[in-house]
Amino acid sequence: MKRSKELLDRRKKFIHNYVEDNSAKQMKVIINELVDKLFISEKTIYNILKQ
Numbered sequence: 001m002k003r004s005k006e007l008l009d010r011r012k013k014f015i016h017n018y019v020e021d022n023s024a025k026q027m028k029v030i031i032n033e034l035v036d037k038l039f040i041s042e043k044t045i046y047n048i049l050k051q
Contacts, residue, residue, distance in 0.1 A: 011038065011040075011048070012048050012051070014038075015034060015038075015045060015048050015049065016048075016049070018030070018033075018034060019049065031045055031046070
């Protein structure tokens, strides 16, 4: 299933904003919260943050 570029961009923005807003927490906690919210893997989140 092919994902829309707009949806991918919105997901990237959401992840970056979430990390910035919760920067007081440890990264592992932030990643676990994102995994629960977005139903994507830790590896995917780390790859998005690396970009």
